[in-house]
Amino acid sequence: MIMKKLFGTLLPAFQGVVCLLIVLSAPQVQAKASQIEEVVSPGGIRAWLVQERSIPIISMEVAWRGGASVEPAEKAGLATLVASTMDEGAGELDSRAFQKALSELAISLSFQAGKDSFQGSLKTLSKNRDEAFRLFGMAVTQPRFDEEPVNRIRNQILVSLNRALSSPNTLASRAWFQEAFPDHAYGIPSKGTLETVPGLSRDDLAGYAKRMIARDNMVIAVVGDIGSEELGRYLDDMFGTLPAKADYTAPKAVEPRSEAVVRIIEQDIPQSVIMFGGQGVKRDDPDYYAAYVLNYILGGGGFESRLTEEIREKRGLVYSVYSYLYPFEAAGVHIGGMGTRNDAAVQALGLLKAELAKIRKDGVSDAELAAAKTYLNGSFPLRLSSNSRIADILLSMQLSHLPPAYLGERDALINAVTPADIRRVAKRLMDPDKLIVVVVGKPAGLSETMPEGEKQ
Known part of the structure; x- marks a missing residue:
């Protein structure tokens, strides 16, 4: 655009x-x-x-x-x-x-x-x-x-x-x-x-x-x-002269496809670009804050995230790997991405799935949870560093149907997330067997899998 x-x-x-x-x-x-x-x-x-x-x-x-x-x-x-x-x-x-x-x-x-x-x-x-x-x-x-x-x-x-x-x-x-x-x-x-x-x-x-x-x-x-x-x-x-009412039909509520998909778009490039994800949460979901904290620990925390530690720091397979929540009006998605050598794409995806399975089974440590809360609360005021940024946040709050009091309540909402919340939401969202994966490149040893009726 x-x-x-x-x-x-x-x-x-x-x-x-x-x-x-x-x-x-x-x-x-x-x-x-x-x-x-x-x-x-x-x-x-x-x-x-x-x-x-x-x-x-x-x-x-x-x-x-x-x-x-x-x-x-x-x-x-x-x-x-x-x-x-x-x-x-x-x-x-x-x-x-x-x-x-x-x-x-x-x-x-x-x-x-x-x-x-x-x-x-x-x-x-x-x-x-x-x-x-x-x-x-x-x-x-x-x-x-x-x-x-x-x-x-x-x-x-x-x-x-x-x-x-x-x-x-x-x-x-x-x-x-x-x-x-x-x-x-x-x-x-x-x-x-x-x-x-x-x-x-x-x-x-x-x-x-x-x-x-x-x-x-x-x-x-x-x-x-x-x-x-x-x-x-x-x-x-x-x-004042705008029409009183807009004339449109909002999109129906929907969830991302729930079965595993691997789609490969072949390009003659040395690196495979990978996008992955699946079910997330909408902004008004009661599990939103638990999912927000969980995502930071998994892949949203940069060098502090598990995916960066396992895939980049320990094995050097990627330059960056990330994940984030995307709460649309009619759907919630959890999405991420990474780039790796064509001959390492299968290994990188295997490590991703293993980390998802681990976090579903064991949750996160008290230290990880405390560090995530400290960062998410401590970094938020930095987003309010100019008139334009404050206006952006106020607009987003209204679009998300949040009250003006939200700015004063946000820290407490994040601090209220418990280890049990993290485990529950991880089981709900982080299913490695339901990942939607798209790979652009020539990933060695990776096979495309599509739902019945859509296989190419």
């Missing part, structure tokens, strides 16, 4: 305030983030606000539920193309005039599409907020989707998709989701395909924006030099 970031124009304007961001300590920023106000505009539009008056910057993150997962398969890539062209002209301003207006005032404005949401980002010096909010509002209420920028960006996306055909990591990721969700929207590439993207029309783009960019599926987070009353007025100015 193509995102146009205006870092070049932002840098000179923000040089004078960067030092202020750096000197804020993590506890100070966390304290600011915990002071969340729920602002309701005169027109009834809601947003979360954290005021930060010491820095003359405003960051806003907006998301609309839906994203790429509500597209029909034959229109795959539509949300991505919409996101890539929404700042290419709006209202009376064509693409050149709109980008010039952003550049002259060092306003950063962009959009992106994920599987479950369509997101817009705005960052501006507070003295330029009138124009920044005006331009953002125009982009979401009056996008032009003119022929020239749409064709130009469509061609850029097609070039990117062509390049992806030779990218082992992209091929592995795309194939993994196809195998995990063969009959669901999550198995369809969000960026589209070489077959679908050329057929996307201006009417398709305008129709998506009209259906999906509405007030009832919108969440907003604002952090910076602005008060609640003035923000309320800006919210109505930006979003």
Whole structure:
């Protein structure tokens, strides 16, 4: 997905305030983030606000539920193309005039599409907020989707998709989701395909924006030099003319395929790129925090993780190996990856499965559990190091249906995870006999196994 970031124009304007961001300590920023106000505009539009008056910057993150997962398969890539062209002209301003207006005032404005949401980002010096909010509002209420920028960006996306055909990591990721969700929207590439993207029309783009960019599926987070009353007025100015309700059907709840799959995509490269995973948890699952801590110990903790210790440090088979939880709106997945020599792929996968079996059988040690909690709690404030990062987290909280009090409760939720919780969740999620594995390369001695009816 193509995102146009205006870092070049932002840098000179923000040089004078960067030092202020750096000197804020993590506890100070966390304290600011915990002071969340729920602002309701005169027109009834809601947003979360954290005021930060010491820095003359405003960051806003907006998301609309839906994203790429509500597209029909034959229109795959539509949300991505919409996101890539929404700042290419709006209202009376064509693409050149709109980008010039952003550049002259060092306003950063962009959009992106994920599987479950369509997101817009705005960052501006507070003295330029009138124009920044005006331009953002125009982009979401009056996008032009003119022929020239749409064709130009469509061609850029097609070039990117062509390049992806030779990218082992992209091929592995795309194939993994196809195998995990063969009959669901999550198995369809969000960026589209070489077959679908050329057929996307201006009417398709305008129709998506009209259906999906509405007030009832919108969440907003604002952090910076602005008060609640003035923000309320800006919210109505930006979003007051949007449709009251979005017109879409959310994807049905689903679980990843539960039987073992090994899919091999042959490429003449010296290394096998491996993606693996299976069942995870959604964000509202009671086992989420236990799964979160367990994943850190297994593969999410970098050099502290078991997979890194067993596969990299002891045997030198990989440069890196990782795992993470991915809680979608309609499904939870646990996914990971590694790269190894073609002649070592079978051994690396065997070590992965052995570690999964071990953690299911024996759980984790008290020392591992304590270290994981210390890191996960201690590192979190570092993620609150700027207005933009705080706004990102506030937006994610709303998308995940978390209350404002979550920031103050997070440490306790992680600390409450017990060894028994870890063992229970490991048995639930870490089944080595149900792994979905995709390998790109020429893995020596590895055979492809597919469910009956899908063997190639």
